[in-house]
Amino acid sequence: MDLHNKKRILVTAALPYANGRLHIGHVAGAYLPADIFVRYAKLRGREVHFICGSDENGAPITFSALKDNVSPQQIVDKYTNSIMKAFDGLGVDFSIYGRTHTPRHEKVAQEFFLRLYEAGHIVRKTGEQVYCTECERFLPDRYIEGICYYPDCKTPGARGDQCEKCGRPIDATKLIDPECMVCKTLGRESKGHIEVRQTDHWYFRLDTFSATLREYLDSHPEWRESVKRFSYGLLDQGLKERGITRDMEWGVPVPLPGGEGKVLYVWFDAPIGYITFSQEYFEAQNKPDEWKDFWQNPDNGLIHFIGKDNTVFHTVIFPGMLFAHGDYRVADAVVVNEFLNLEGDKISTSRDYAVWVDEYLEAFPPDPLRYYLTAIAPETSDADFSWKQFQQHNNGELADNLGNFIQRNLTFCAKYFDNKVPEIDEPTAAGAAVLAEIEETRKEMAQLLDEFHFKAALERLMRLSQKGNQFFAEEVPWQTRKTDMAACARTMHVGLKVVEALGLFMSPFMPATAARLRDFLNLPALKPGDWDRPSEIVGGKDLGHPEVLFPKIDDAAIQPQIDKLNAKLA
Numbered sequence: 001m002d003l004h005n006k007k008r009i010l011v012t013a014a015l016p017y018a019n020g021r022l023h024i025g026h027v028a029g030a031y032l033p034a035d036i037f038v039r040y041a042k043l044r045g046r047e048v049h050f051i052c053g054s055d056e057n058g059a060p061i062t063f064s065a066l067k068d069n070v071s072p073q074q075i076v077d078k079y080t081n082s083i084m085k086a087f088d089g090l091g092v093d094f095s096i097y098g099r100t101h102t103p104r105h106e107k108v109a110q111e112f113f114l115r116l117y118e119a120g121h122i123v124r125k126t127g128e129q130v131y132c133t134e135c136e137r138f139l140p141d142r143y144i145e146g147i148c149y150y151p152d153c154k155t156p157g158a159r160g161d162q163c164e165k166c167g168r169p170i171d172a173t174k175l176i177d178p179e180c181m182v183c184k185t186l187g188r189e190s191k192g193h194i195e196v197r198q199t200d201h202w203y204f205r206l207d208t209f210s211a212t213l214r215e216y217l218d219s220h221p222e223w224r225e226s227v228k229r230f231s232y233g234l235l236d237q238g239l240k241e242r243g244i245t246r247d248m249e250w251g252v253p254v255p256l257p258g259g260e261g262k263v264l265y266v267w268f269d270a271p272i273g274y275i276t277f278s279q280e281y282f283e284a285q286n287k288p289d290e291w292k293d294f295w296q297n298p299d300n301g302l303i304h305f306i307g308k309d310n311t312v313f314h315t316v317i318f319p320g321m322l323f324a325h326g327d328y329r330v331a332d333a334v335v336v337n338e339f340l341n342l343e344g345d346k347i348s349t350s351r352d353y354a355v356w357v358d359e360y361l362e363a364f365p366p367d368p369l370r371y372y373l374t375a376i377a378p379e380t381s382d383a384d385f386s387w388k389q390f391q392q393h394n395n396g397e398l399a400d401n402l403g404n405f406i407q408r409n410l411t412f413c414a415k416y417f418d419n420k421v422p423e424i425d426e427p428t429a430a431g432a433a434v435l436a437e438i439e440e441t442r443k444e445m446a447q448l449l450d451e452f453h454f455k456a457a458l459e460r461l462m463r464l465s466q467k468g469n470q471f472f473a474e475e476v477p478w479q480t481r482k483t484d485m486a487a488c489a490r491t492m493h494v495g496l497k498v499v500e501a502l503g504l505f506m507s508p509f510m511p512a513t514a515a516r517l518r519d520f521l522n523l524p525a526l527k528p529g530d531w532d533r534p535s536e537i538v539g540g541k542d543l544g545h546p547e548v549l550f551p552k553i554d555d556a557a558i559q560p561q562i563d564k565l566n567a568k569l570a
Helices: 024-043 059-068 072-090 103-118 181-185 206-218 225-237 266-284 308-325 357-363 366-375 387-416 429-450 454-475 477-483 485-506 511-520 555-569
Strands: 008-013 047-054 096-099 122-132 144-147 176-180 194-204 245-247 262-264 301-307 333-337 340-342 383-385
Touching (some): 024 072, 024 301, 024 333, 024 357, 024 366, 024 429, 059 072, 059 181, 072 096, 072 357, 103 262, 103 266, 103 308, 176 194, 194 308, 206 225, 225 308, 225 333, 262 266, 266 308, 366 454, 383 387, 387 454, 387 511, 429 454, 454 477, 454 485, 477 485, 485 511
Parallel strands (some): 008 047, 008 301, 047 096, 301 333
Antiparallel strands (some): 122 194, 144 176
16 A cells, blocks of 8 residues: 555544453554554645444443443443543544444444445345254354364364354354353353254355455455465355344344344444444534545545454455445555464463553553553564563663663763753764664655554654764763864764654554653654654753653562562463
């Protein structure tokens, strides 16, 4: 995708289920890379709108309500508020954060369904569904677990809709040794109550769009290899008609005769939420038709950021739905991250084995986490979060490298140049080389960020910091201030320009810290288009009052976090 030619972009991030808190796996998978890109694109002067919201329908919600003995509405209210607070604390800045369990979304999703139905892309069929004789009900797919039936997987604990291990869609009626999770949750013997019975449902004829979907994938050779490999693999296996309704009360009702007691399956209505929220957002901006410029006009950009487990829905199923509708365009890019593990083990919400964002923010500031998750970003393979490694990245790279360089320059100027930018005629050859390094960093980071290489872009930022530290050490201003104040001034003037550049380049990754650094330099807040703005560091300019940007994290702060996780594995 050539972002240089698309100055108006709509970015979506996968809708988190409102049945639990936000953890670092969610953040690393979709929301942090999306937020970094949006912040960067705005600095480049592009018009960017960032759309997200809670997925509040479907079995995960009702299952959580069942376990907590509360209503589904209470569950979605509780967790949507919790998720929004966590995003805000972490500095993830959405244009709108919507909700799918609303009359507005119900209307949009039902209209979408009817459009496909009237065009013949949805058919009613009698099919098989899992039934629990103990519960006396058909079971939503999320209420069933068993052994994955794919020969090369055979992983226990596969849900009735998707195997988390191999990532492939599941037909719940084919699971090996299926169990009813309602019975299991209530402490009843769950095995022996499972039957497969016939029931009427509506099916999306996804298979009829196989050729169109293959052409869509063929048109994006620049996508990440793992995404293309997985998506082509699904097409090569052969797509099938896919059931899009379930016997439930909580969700978007099926708007057809015979649809009583049935709702749209959550994977069908959730991505339509992107459209619903886009409409709500632009209406709030008094531009009620503006959403069409992004969902119907291919001249503008449309990008989905998702985690690995959502790949099938965003590269095959949702595009198929959009092709079937006919009035919508498909995304220019689907940016997918792999899984984030935790201390060598898989994150598990059921075991409470996770680093929850709200708990993290009670102990540490947001930007060290944003930095670390980007530094180990699972862009091409799974990554592992380690509390000790988090501490090392903060203390070594942020405090000793980046923070130390900034602090040395600012405190030196405060002490020896009356807290002003030193006046110079022109830099030395060494200084000019450093200033050229700033421009090279600007160019290389822009290219990397345009291509969604966030980890590499952050590494490029840190190389500039290392170059600045090397320059400071080689120019020995603590000595030249005694023998050649003009030489000292040239060193510090260049150093402050590097500090300014670092603040600009770090802002998509660590926005709160970048804002503080702008205050230290007595510069105004960054605004759209500032990525290519000329330096504002000029001789004689007053500086602000520097403080430590990255305090070190000691063992006493890290060990309780490690102990907490170990206790959950015991």
